[in-house]
Amino acid sequence: MKINWGTGIVIAFGLFMTFILFFVFTVQSDSKYDNELVVEEYYKHDAHFAEEMTRIQNAADLAQRPIINNNANGIEVEFPKTFETNKIKGKVSLYRPSNKKLDFEIPISLSNATTLLIPKKSLAGGRWDINMEWQYNGKSYLSKETVYVR
Template sequence: MKFNWGTGIVLAFIGFISFIMYFIITMNTDSKYDHDLVTEDYYKQELEFQNDIDKQKNGNALKTNIDWKKTNEGIVILFPEALKTENITGKVFLYRPSNKQFDFDITISLSNHNLLIPDKRLLGGRWNIIVDWQYKGKSYLYKKEIVY
């Protein structure tokens, strides 16, 4: 058999197609390449995005917004001192980007202006804190990325 340009081009195409097919099959069958959406209801959350922006604007309009600090007992979320604690309701959601099994939420129930998230529930590393709360019928949202 004589090797010419036409044979070389056909062999190059066959090699390239084989190379691409190898990666397609590998990415679809190997479990270490599985990547889920960030959250299960991603598209639903996307539709509520403007609502979240409005809630964040409400929080930024306060004299003092929510803050947090790290203590020996865990993370303390500090609510504004000017607000009455009995009128504050909502949830605190802690999201672990590296592993969704560690995600959890806490219902806000305050006796003073601080909410403690215990150290035993938190692993070292990056966390996203989302505080979705209401005060006298007005909704607020606080988001923060922290390293614990």
């Protein structure tokens, strides 16, 4: 049986459509390819964007800022030694872009030390976005950073 060029184009087009439909079905049904929103309530979050920018600017205006270090023990958040640790309140949110189930928050609770340690055993390897929301002397701050854990 001889196939002319018109039949060949139709067959190729049909195979291509089958491949695309298979790919779309696989991505939509497999839990490995989870399509999640970055923020659950996007519009509510967007309404507070100006406040968030003010807190980011407050953090940028500090003469000495908290430093986020990634070392062998885990992630360390080191506040400047000039801060009174009992006046620092807030939380550190760790966001994993690839898997929402790994996201978690840690309250900032410092005793006499100026360093908060997030142990490596609670962190999977890969990219982590860290949002640190904190208050000191009645002023709100927000620090954002991306860390890669190995």
